Amino acid sequence: MKSILKCESCGRYTMKEACLCGKKALTPKPAKFSIEDKYGNYRRKAKFSFFREKGLL
Numbered sequence: 001m002k003s004i005l006k007c008e009s010c011g012r013y014t015m016k017e018a019c020l021c022g023k024k025a026l027t028p029k030p031a032k033f034s035i036e037d038k039y040g041n042y043r044r045k046a047k048f049s050f051f052r053e054k055g056l057l
């Protein structure tokens with residue numbers, strides 16, 4: 001499956017490896033914000049409070 005690419009030179013989105021401006025288009029960098037990290041952190045906190053309630057910590 002082809003993913004959309006972004007030209008880092010002109011910022012244009014394209015499906016082709018070569019942008020219309022002649023530069024190479026690259027896969028856009030993933031966003032810094034990660035949903036998985038957010039929920040992973042939430043789960044760790046939930047687990048911690050679970051043990052705390054049970055008097056295991």
Ligand SMILES: [Zn+2]
Nearest residue numbers: 007010019021
């Ligand atoms: Zn371009």
